[in-house]
Amino acid sequence: MRNDKLVNKAFNSFLLASVLTVLGTQAGQLIDALMLSHFISPEAMAGVNITKPVAQILFAIASLFIQGGAMLAGMAIGNQDRKQANRIFSTTIIAIAVLGIVAMLFTVVGFDSLTDLLCSEGGNMREYTARYLNVLLLGAIPYTMMIALMQYVAVDGEPKLVTTATVASEISHVVLGYIFIYFFKWDVEGAAWSSNLSYIVACGILLLHFRKSDTLQFRIPSFSGKLLGKIFVMGIPIGISTALIAVRMTGSNDAAITFLGNQGMEVMAICNNLLGFSMIILSGTMSAFNPVATVLKGSDDNAGVLMVIKHAYRFMLISMAAYCAFLIFMPGTIANIFGVNAVSHAEAFNIAGVGIPIFALNIAAQSFVFILIPIYQIYGHKSLAMFISTAQPLLPMIMFRIMCQHDCGIAPWWGFFIGQMLVVAGLLPYVVYKWINDKTTSVFFLVPKKTADHIFDTTVSASIRELDSTMEELQNFLTNECGTNIADAVQTTLTVDELAQNSIKHGKASHVDIRVAATDGKIKFVLHDDGAPYNPTEPSKVTANIEDRIEGGLGLEVIQALAKDITYSYTFHQNVVSFTLTPNE
Secondary structure (H helix, E strand, O other): OOOOHHHHHHHHHHHHHHHHHHHHHHHHHHHHHHHHHHHHOHHHHHHHHHOHHHHHHHHHHHHHHHHHHHHHHHHHHHOOOHHHHHHHHHHHHHHHHHHHHHHHHHHOOOHHHHHHHHOOOOOHHHHHHHHHHHHHHHHHHHHHHHHHHHHHHHHOOOHHHHHHHHHHHHHHHHHHHHHHHHHOOOHHHHHHHHHHHHHHHHHHHHHHHHHOOOOOOOOHHHOOHHHHHHHHHHHHHHHHHHHHHHHHHHHHHHHHHHHOHHHHHHHHHHHHHHHHHHHHHHHHHHHHHHHHHHHHHHOOOHHHHHHHHHHHHHHHHHHHHHHHHHHHHOHHHHHHHOOOOOOOOHHHHHHHHHHHHHHHHHHHHHHHHHOHHHHHHHOOOHHHHHHHHHHHHHHHHHHHHHHHHOOOOOOOOHHHHHHHHHHHHHHHHHHHHHHHHOOOEOOOOOOEOOOOOEEEEEEEEOOHHHHHHHHHHHHHHHHHHOOOOHHHHHHHHHHHHHHHHHHHHHOOOOEEEEEEEEEOOEEEEEEEEOOOOOOOOOHHHOOHHHHHHHOOOOOHHHHHHHOOOOEEEEEOOEEEEEEEEOOOO
16 A cells, blocks of 8 residues: 655655745745835835735736746656656746846836826825836846746756745845845835845856756757647646736725725735735645646656645645734734834724734635645646636635725625635535546545556555565556566566665665556556665666665666666656556567
């Protein structure tokens, strides 16, 4: 029986790095907001907050290509197709560079109209908005390129480098922001310039990853318009959702400032920052989930995908419960942190005392639904992914605006949570209908439980005795269920046994996952282990410390003879070996 040790180990190797990455980003933004509020004014913080939909729209358009490309690249890597992964990577990077250039042109064309759209009110708040935005758009190219490189470096198996780049970037962001705002007196422009320079720092560090020959490779001739279309289609749900978050921000900001005044807008700015800080949990989880899940999906390992989903939701439940409890029980403390206190900002402080705890429920509900988008997308449930992508950003904003406009007897902040519940109410009937029509899928997530006619899926711990017993079961599976003749079954079992013994005895693996899937007359073998890296397809490149693996066994040369189409990759710090057997050939 297969356990989740190796899958969880792969997920956890990404999770810590992903959480630290998002923590660095959100901490930088939070400190930025605090410096603006304390060194300039809460109005400056609110004015900069008004520009967030612009960065969100840019992020959304970029995500159409980046997220879609990263999912396709992950599946290509899982299918051992590095050439296709390189084509996807190259096509995405070229598209992102063009997008950054177009965004920069807005500083020349249409800038005033964009500012009017974001902030119709005059005065200091509009001035802060315009001045910050004018500088921020100049950093469009390094901003979009940073996002792309982060995704592809992660899916290529180096999440720790992404964390290093993020931490270095945010340290430079905070230090430069403090220097520019406090010492140079550059006001909100100083905050924008510190952001732009921090993106360049991140890009410089991330580019170090591609010096190695076995990483994703960028080649201009690899660009393909047809492939770009596939990337675009795969990324549509995430892109639309991200774009509509900008619409939600703009609509919520407008409702707050129109019906609740400047004080309401100040509280909305706090709530948006708190929502952004919750991204430490949500985006960190998704950044860990996507590369692992897509690679597993690429190798038709749906059982592994379900293990990742379970682990991701468990982490989110515990983390989000702790975060939201803090928001619910400490709204006054949070308001004070953002410079809104009971003495000089009494009205805003009172609004925050009501609004922040209610908004915490919206944050929790949004997180648990949003992560369904990539799950539904990679398994072809595009209508469900599109429903969440459009409904989740819009319904909470619409309900908040309605409740601001009309006295419903409860605080208008409840509109955000009610909107989230409407999303769930609209989603569940369709999901149940899909499951009733295909009960071979898992409930709610709709992941197929079976992708082959016959499956042998087990985990062997670091025990040769356990391995011997498993090999006996495997040989019986091949002969009795798959119809393999005795000679082929014995040879194939010996091959699997040799590979697993190498991992346990010499690679010091703690566990080996052995997955065998038989369908359409072919039997595919995939072995994962967390031992020392080795490539059985290239014996000449095996390092000295594992050359003795051939002693007392069949040897790597014999493995190659028995499994002529054997492939190897070192993915997520685990060895992955696969080969296919066609019985009775």
